[in-house]
Amino acid sequence: MTQNPRLNRWIEEIKTLCEPDALVLCDGSPEEYNRMMTALTDAGVAKPLNPGLRPNSYLVRSDPADVARVESRTFICSAQEADAGPTNHWADPDQMRSTLTDLFKGCMRGRTMYVIPFSMGPVGSPIAHIGVEISDSPYVVASMHIMTRVGRAVLAELGTDGAFVPCLHSVGQPIPDGATSAPWPCNPENLYVAHFPETREIWSFGSGYGGNALLGKKCFALRIASAMARQEGWLAEHMLILKLTNAAGEYRYVAGAFPSACGKTNLAMLVPSIPGWTVETVGDDICWMKFGEDGQLYAINPEAGFFGVAPGTGMDTNPNAMAALHGNCIFTNVAETEDGDIWWEGMTPEPPARLTDWLGNPWTPDSGTPAAHPNARFTVSAAQCPAIADEWEDLKGVPISAILFGGRRASVVPLVNEAKDWAQGTFFGSIVASEKTAAAAGKIGELRRDPMAMLPFCGYNMADYWQHWINIGQTPGAKLPKIFYVNWFRKDDSGGFVWPGFGENARVLEWVFERCLGRAEAIDTPIGRLPTLTGINFANLDLTDDAISTLLKVDVGGWLAEIPLIEAYYESFGEKVPDALWEQLASLKQRLLASAEHSA
Numbered sequence: 001m002t003q004n005p006r007l008n009r010w011i012e013e014i015k016t017l018c019e020p021d022a023l024v025l026c027d028g029s030p031e032e033y034n035r036m037m038t039a040l041t042d043a044g045v046a047k048p049l050n051p052g053l054r055p056n057s058y059l060v061r062s063d064p065a066d067v068a069r070v071e072s073r074t075f076i077c078s079a080q081e082a083d084a085g086p087t088n089h090w091a092d093p094d095q096m097r098s099t100l101t102d103l104f105k106g107c108m109r110g111r112t113m114y115v116i117p118f119s120m121g122p123v124g125s126p127i128a129h130i131g132v133e134i135s136d137s138p139y140v141v142a143s144m145h146i147m148t149r150v151g152r153a154v155l156a157e158l159g160t161d162g163a164f165v166p167c168l169h170s171v172g173q174p175i176p177d178g179a180t181s182a183p184w185p186c187n188p189e190n191l192y193v194a195h196f197p198e199t200r201e202i203w204s205f206g207s208g209y210g211g212n213a214l215l216g217k218k219c220f221a222l223r224i225a226s227a228m229a230r231q232e233g234w235l236a237e238h239m240l241i242l243k244l245t246n247a248a249g250e251y252r253y254v255a256g257a258f259p260s261a262c263g264k265t266n267l268a269m270l271v272p273s274i275p276g277w278t279v280e281t282v283g284d285d286i287c288w289m290k291f292g293e294d295g296q297l298y299a300i301n302p303e304a305g306f307f308g309v310a311p312g313t314g315m316d317t318n319p320n321a322m323a324a325l326h327g328n329c330i331f332t333n334v335a336e337t338e339d340g341d342i343w344w345e346g347m348t349p350e351p352p353a354r355l356t357d358w359l360g361n362p363w364t365p366d367s368g369t370p371a372a373h374p375n376a377r378f379t380v381s382a383a384q385c386p387a388i389a390d391e392w393e394d395l396k397g398v399p400i401s402a403i404l405f406g407g408r409r410a411s412v413v414p415l416v417n418e419a420k421d422w423a424q425g426t427f428f429g430s431i432v433a434s435e436k437t438a439a440a441a442g443k444i445g446e447l448r449r450d451p452m453a454m455l456p457f458c459g460y461n462m463a464d465y466w467q468h469w470i471n472i473g474q475t476p477g478a479k480l481p482k483i484f485y486v487n488w489f490r491k492d493d494s495g496g497f498v499w500p501g502f503g504e505n506a507r508v509l510e511w512v513f514e515r516c517l518g519r520a521e522a523i524d525t526p527i528g529r530l531p532t533l534t535g536i537n538f539a540n541l542d543l544t545d546d547a548i549s550t551l552l553k554v555d556v557g558g559w560l561a562e563i564p565l566i567e568a569y570y571e572s573f574g575e576k577v578p579d580a581l582w583e584q585l586a587s588l589k590q591r592l593l594a595s596a597e598h599s600a
């Protein structure tokens with residue numbers, strides 16, 4: 001069937017196990033895409049949108065029980081439980097294999113089994129890797145066309161003996177003889193998203209949605225790839241990649257990891273407020289970095305599209321995303337307008353008077369329920385983004401000068417803080433946290449740690465992952481990026497955001513850029529290197545002196561209060577936490593205590 005004997009054996013094995021009615025080897029062509037969308041339309045799950053308003057685009061409504069990733073059913077199946085670590089669900093690989101083999105038996109009866117050869121990263125890039133997804137979902141086939149590179153070129157690159165990650169997926173609902181398929185088949189009672197990092201395999205059963213089913217993204221490009229990267233000395237990260245160019249035409253590449261609800265896609269497509277500066281997008285979600293001959297980390301975006309959260313995306317927050325969505329899109333679980341277009345909360349300042357909601361029910365602004373599901377998604381080719389960087393598909397990747405870590409913090413964490421070296425930067429990444437929005441103004445919300453924004457996506461023990469980061473910093477000859485901790489979400493005593501955010505974040509990026517070129521000043525503080533009061537251009541922002549000092553303050557008391565929380569957090573990982581991180585914590589505490597004493 002293909003030139004690759006290992007792939008052929010696997011296809012035969014899965015065909016025998018799953019008993020599909022038909023088998024299709026996907027070629028990635030536009031005709032194939034159209035066949036999938038026609039099949040989905042005929043099945044009543046996809047609806048073509050008004051071609052005059054949103055050409056070649058579809059609205060898909062999933063089963064209401066299948067709308068998001070399911071972390072409680074996501075497993076890391078390593079031989080040793082300790083290798084999954086306390087933040088992952090672990091299952092014994094043999095046991096999981098046997099459970100899944102039973103579930104997959106005959107699970108594709110009445111359906112077509114699609115074999116989807118895909119490349120994560122530009123085909124032929126030394127930073128890219130190949131996967132093959134077997135799926136019984138035409139929605140998965142169409143989505144993989146947009147989100148990855150699919151087809152013949154991938155098989156050619158794979159050749160006779162190339163390596164690939166087998167990714168097996170079924171919606172888990174065979175069609176009984178003579179019956180027709182449910183519009184959105186799924187099997188939530190028997191859902192499994194299982195990863196085998198030691199043998200580099202993925203098995204997913206029971207869901208057709210997003211990260212559970214498009215196995216190239218979170219499952220491969222983060223969970224399996226993070227385990228590969230550890231073995232092979234590179235980094236697979238939950239990061240955007242952007243190109244920042246100043247008014248003189250100098251440019252640098254920046255990667256950034258942010259937990260959910262921090263506006264990562266918005267930052268990746270930023271429209272800078274500084275005249276003459278531009279931000280161009282290389283990627284909005286995942287970043288693979290390998291060392292080049294020159295010792296720099298070169299990054300690719302392993303994806304070919306954006307699978308973005310729709311609600312909150314509008315002309316005010318992300319005009320580049322809105323422009324990208326002009327056509328050729330799949331929208332899942334958004335609302336539908338009366339003229340056959342789409343809508344979601346935050347798309348326009350005022351909602352339309354009448355809509356059909358994501359469940360297919362009539363909706364008005366008085367309905368009291370969201371019109372779009374909060375996890376509604378757009379699927380669009382990255383090439384359609386007006387801000388996409390010319391070099392986004394460069395085989396050699398782009399050299400990363402700076403890495404940003406950010407969280408949603410109402411207090412304590414300043415607007416920007418530069419690590420003095422890689423180990424301190426790794427420490428910053430390990431303590432990334434977001435506050436659950438506190439009900440009362442000024443009240444400090446409960447902290448939810450999300451180290452490197454990888455909590456649900458690290459395919460092995462998080463503490464081993466931190467050690468891998470420390471080790472990367474000790475690579476001989478490495479010319480490492482500078483690391484920064486940023487926080488757009490600082491609040492004042494009355495509960496309002498101090499920093500305007502969005503396009504004004506360019507002012508912070510400017511400081512980061514100038515630090516990378518050795519041209520901006522910083523002051524050494526107990527918590528890291530901060531801009532001087534005039535180091536960041538705050539002109540024409542109407543920020544009071546109070547606001548500026550809040551943004552750039554070293555909150556010694558706040559940090560001291562956080563030390564025991566970080567200690568307890570590290571302790572929850574046991575013995576594997578790198579000594580280097582304990583040393584970072586101890587020296588931070590020492591500097592804070594010295595500073596408190598000095599000012600007392």
Ligand code: TSX
Nearest residue numbers: 261262263266267270488497499500501502505
């Ligand atoms: O995406 C955001 N970014 C990054 C933009 C490049 N959001 C949205 C977060 C939810 C996904 C932000 N929200 C940002 C931000 O920088 N900052 C804030 C907080 C904020 C919200 C509204 C205002 C200001 C700050 N409004 C006015 O000042 C009028």
Ligand code: MN
Nearest residue numbers: 238284285286
């Ligand atoms: Mn993500």
